[in-house]
Amino acid sequence: MKILMFTWEFPPLISGGLGMACYGIVKALLSQGINIDLVLPTKEMVYFPLRQESDVDTLPTVFLDPVQHKEFSTQKFSGVRERLEYIGISHRPESYIQMGEITQFYQNVNKEYWTSELVTHEEKELWEEMTVNLIGDEDLMKKVQEYTVRADSFARKLDYDIIHAHDWLTYPSGMLAKKISQKPLVVHIHATEFDRAGGPGDERVHKIEHAGMMYADRIISVSQYTAQMIMSRYRIDTGRIRIIHNAFTLSDDMNISKLRIFKAPTILFLGRITLQKGPDYYLDVAERVLKVHPDAKFIMAGTGDMSRKLLRRSASLKLRNRFLFTGFLNRSQVESILRAADIYVLPSVSEPFGIAPLEAMAYGVTSIISKQSGVAEVVNHAFKIDFWDVDLMAETINHLIENPAICAKIGHDGMVEVNRIQWDEAAEKIRHLYASLASEYIKSN
Amino acid sequence: MLNIVFYFQVHQPYRLRHLNVLDIGSNESMFDEKLNKFVMQKVARTCYLPTNKLLLDLIHRFEGRFKIAFSITGTAIEQFKLYAPEVLESFQKLVQTGCVEIIGETYYHSLSLLYDTNEFLEQVSMHRDLMQKEFGYYTETFRNTELIYQDKLSDLIYETEGFKSIITEGVDRILQWRSPLFAYKNYSKNINLLLKYYKLSDDIAFRFSNREWPEYPLTSQKFTNWIDHLTLEEHNNRNLFLNLFMDYETFGEHQWADSGIFDFMSAFPGEVLKRSHLGFCTPKETLQFANYQQESLSFPDPVSWADEERDLSAWVENDMQKNAIETLYGLFDRVKQKGDEHLLKTARMLSTSDHFYYMCTKYFQDGDVHKYFSPYDSPDQAYIYFITALADLEERLG
CATH class of the missing domain: 3.20.110.20 (7-stranded beta/alpha barrel)
Structure with missing residues (x-):
């Protein structure tokens, strides 16, 4: 079975959990014999034919244009990274597309695929909902437009059984590929605009999300929490939603042994410093805990649009050198910071899943996770607290600091528990979903 | 003359x-x-x-x-x-x-x-x-x-x-x-x-x-x-x-x-x-x-030669500067008690006023002068490095 997969992130092109999740899913699917042609927002017009497990790290590359590919094959690269830089994977795609071009494109596709008499009224409406809203001059919108324009070629030139699109950025591409090929479409919800914005968010994104979900044959939701959101906010028919939880698999070269930085208890926030992740609640918790345990160390690891605000507020609260910012951390630095932490806090306001706590637990770090998260559905050996209940979070941390043996025990139990939450299980569910869609497709044709 | x-x-x-x-x-x-x-x-x-x-x-x-x-x-x-x-x-x-x-x-x-x-x-x-x-x-x-x-x-x-x-x-x-x-x-x-x-x-x-x-x-x-x-x-x-x-x-x-x-x-x-x-x-x-009776002047509040204000605001005005400098001086007694010459030297190198000047967020024309003198991208970065240094110093104290 062969999948045409659209995603916006994949290591090393990564900014958050989406890339981590796609990596885990794709790797496990490959090990179960699924072939995947992966399309990323690269600078050059390439795709990645992934056929075996190790391909997730080497990312074999093919230019869609045979002439370009021939030239590319003669290039010598010193390593994978250099080859990926050549095709522009370490950067977001640079978009030079003009509004005029995208309008022209829509007119062309409309003529070609959407004006025939076979197209239903409902289908036309969804297509309009997507095209009308994929408009805007922002960098991201232009990149999505360009990615969608390219999807037309991928959809026509490649051969596949199922289309799989991750998050709204690739839904328009998924829709287009389905229209062109008539193959079943799976959209995978890692987060909705409601989660990201921590409020109503961007109307255009909602509409594109809605159109994508409506047009898809199946919707994968990363949690019950997210499935509820999809049903209530987007009015999606329950029958087409499948809940497949994310997972976490430790790679072989990871070192999870403790390596302390501070003698004092070390509490960690790890993620984007943005409204969705609740960094301000973390600061409130730190202030409360430091009144009782003035030696504790709170680390805020990551970057984001709220960094400056949080930094200034931590200074005004006079938290001395007990509240520290790391800035952006690369993978090996993330490993180091997890090895140094005793307690991990995920105070997200809305977290569709949340892989980071699984990773923290895999390192034996005792975790406190927001009840408003999908990950809370899959783990038992962690504290689950409402993101707004900073008093309870502070009390819990105080309790753990005062009882290090309990803290260590829960950390250990969590590690054992997380080791059973493997990507293989999630991949198997996805594989079954593919299989049933493929047989439905064969029956209907 | x-x-x-x-x-x-x-x-x-x-x-x-x-x-x-x-x-x-x-x-x-x-x-x-x-x-x-x-x-x-x-x-x-x-x-x-x-x-x-x-x-x-x-x-x-x-x-x-x-x-x-x-x-x-x-x-x-x-x-x-x-x-x-x-x-x-x-x-x-x-x-x-x-x-x-x-x-x-x-x-x-x-x-x-x-x-x-x-x-x-x-x-x-x-x-x-x-x-x-x-x-x-x-x-x-x-x-x-x-x-x-x-x-x-x-x-x-x-x-x-x-x-x-x-x-x-x-x-x-x-x-x-x-x-x-x-x-x-x-x-x-x-x-x-x-x-x-x-x-x-x-x-x-x-x-x-x-x-x-x-x-x-x-x-x-x-x-x-x-x-x-x-x-x-x-x-x-x-x-x-x-x-x-x-x-x-x-x-x-x-x-x-x-x-x-x-x-x-x-x-x-x-x-x-x-x-x-x-x-x-x-x-x-x-x-x-000075061939005359010198008049006496009283300076009840601190003055300095910096910026338009000619006060302490270039170094200790915003919250970052205050938290940084108060934390540093809060450590001095312990550093001295420890009796480690190298640590004391480090603490003193951190006491140089420039570190707090880099954290200044005053704008207008003075902000330009601060930016000119700073080796860091922003006052926030200067603060992060300094506070991290103080955490390191305290950790070395044991």
């Missing part, structure tokens, strides 16, 4: 590395040796060496009639020795002429006066010892970091044996109708006060190369004419002192060589000494030349 009193501040801080939480415990140096070396060698080339040479020539040319004063921080002397020993030698040569006064200050160019009196007195005494050792010079005039001054400082300096004068800013809100051209006394009338004439000082230090400035270009003749004009003020044969105080890096670094700053300085003493009622003297000589 109007005496021009030149005092130049020579200072280089130890800039911090881009410290990360993960560096804590590595026991490596917190300071950016590469950058500090680069800056020192660059400033040596553009400023210290050529300006020292120029001043030495001028001193020889005018046979004792051209005089100047330097205040050189301990952190600058240390970095001369590490990265540009020839600079220290050229300063020593200048001092040997007898026409140069060396001024006392805190060894680490710190704000310890405001946070830790004992530490302040220790740093003052360390600096005096260093000047003895490097220049064979016993300091009698004091300048506190960034000319920060308040009444309390004069008490501490009076109680420290040997100091007779203090240099500070000629702040309008203190002087009011009075002229900074006179020597004054502190509030308890036991210390001589010399006040910077900021308008003419800043004409050289800040405005010299500014093409938007109506007086551009500033020639030594024009400048001397302005000074001459000052002597027209009613002064009943009282000796006047024109205190031109500025960063030494003005020459060749803040004002580049192609601005003509060296030509200006080279011609200036000759222009002055052409006129019989103008001359030069050093800060400590003002004591013997």
Whole structure:
């Protein structure tokens, strides 16, 4: 079975959990014999034919244009990274597309695929909902437009059984590929605009999300929490939603042994410093805990649009050198910071899943996770607290600091528990979903 | 008679590395040796060496009639020795002429006066010892970091044996109708006060190369004419002192060589000494030349020479600055109890005022000056590195 997969992130092109999740899913699917042609927002017009497990790290590359590919094959690269830089994977795609071009494109596709008499009224409406809203001059919108324009070629030139699109950025591409090929479409919800914005968010994104979900044959939701959101906010028919939880698999070269930085208890926030992740609640918790345990160390690891605000507020609260910012951390630095932490806090306001706590637990770090998260559905050996209940979070941390043996025990139990939450299980569910869609497709044709 | 009193501040801080939480415990140096070396060698080339040479020539040319004063921080002397020993030698040569006064200050160019009196007195005494050792010079005039001054400082300096004068800013809100051209006394009338004439000082230090400035270009003749004009003020044969105080890096670094700053300085003493009622003297000589009852001035609140405000707001105004400096001084007692010389040295290197200056968030034109002097992208970055350094320091304390 062969999948045409659209995603916006994949290591090393990564900014958050989406890339981590796609990596885990794709790797496990490959090990179960699924072939995947992966399309990323690269600078050059390439795709990645992934056929075996190790391909997730080497990312074999093919230019869609045979002439370009021939030239590319003669290039010598010193390593994978250099080859990926050549095709522009370490950067977001640079978009030079003009509004005029995208309008022209829509007119062309409309003529070609959407004006025939076979197209239903409902289908036309969804297509309009997507095209009308994929408009805007922002960098991201232009990149999505360009990615969608390219999807037309991928959809026509490649051969596949199922289309799989991750998050709204690739839904328009998924829709287009389905229209062109008539193959079943799976959209995978890692987060909705409601989660990201921590409020109503961007109307255009909602509409594109809605159109994508409506047009898809199946919707994968990363949690019950997210499935509820999809049903209530987007009015999606329950029958087409499948809940497949994310997972976490430790790679072989990871070192999870403790390596302390501070003698004092070390509490960690790890993620984007943005409204969705609740960094301000973390600061409130730190202030409360430091009144009782003035030696504790709170680390805020990551970057984001709220960094400056949080930094200034931590200074005004006079938290001395007990509240520290790391800035952006690369993978090996993330490993180091997890090895140094005793307690991990995920105070997200809305977290569709949340892989980071699984990773923290895999390192034996005792975790406190927001009840408003999908990950809370899959783990038992962690504290689950409402993101707004900073008093309870502070009390819990105080309790753990005062009882290090309990803290260590829960950390250990969590590690054992997380080791059973493997990507293989999630991949198997996805594989079954593919299989049933493929047989439905064969029956209907 | 109007005496021009030149005092130049020579200072280089130890800039911090881009410290990360993960560096804590590595026991490596917190300071950016590469950058500090680069800056020192660059400033040596553009400023210290050529300006020292120029001043030495001028001193020889005018046979004792051209005089100047330097205040050189301990952190600058240390970095001369590490990265540009020839600079220290050229300063020593200048001092040997007898026409140069060396001024006392805190060894680490710190704000310890405001946070830790004992530490302040220790740093003052360390600096005096260093000047003895490097220049064979016993300091009698004091300048506190960034000319920060308040009444309390004069008490501490009076109680420290040997100091007779203090240099500070000629702040309008203190002087009011009075002229900074006179020597004054502190509030308890036991210390001589010399006040910077900021308008003419800043004409050289800040405005010299500014093409938007109506007086551009500033020639030594024009400048001397302005000074001459000052002597027209009613002064009943009282000796006047024109205190031109500025960063030494003005020459060749803040004002580049192609601005003509060296030509200006080279011609200036000759222009002055052409006129019989103008001359030069050093800060400590003002004591013997002050031929009148010196009025006493009270500074109840701290003043400084920085920015428009001339207060402490360049270093301790925003929350980042306050949290950083309070945390640092909160650690000093423990560092001293620990008795580890290396850690104490590190804490003192962190006490240099520049670290807090980099965290300044004041905007308007002053913000530009802060940005110009900062090795970091933003005040927030400077704060992150500093607070991380303090976490590291405390961890090393055990």
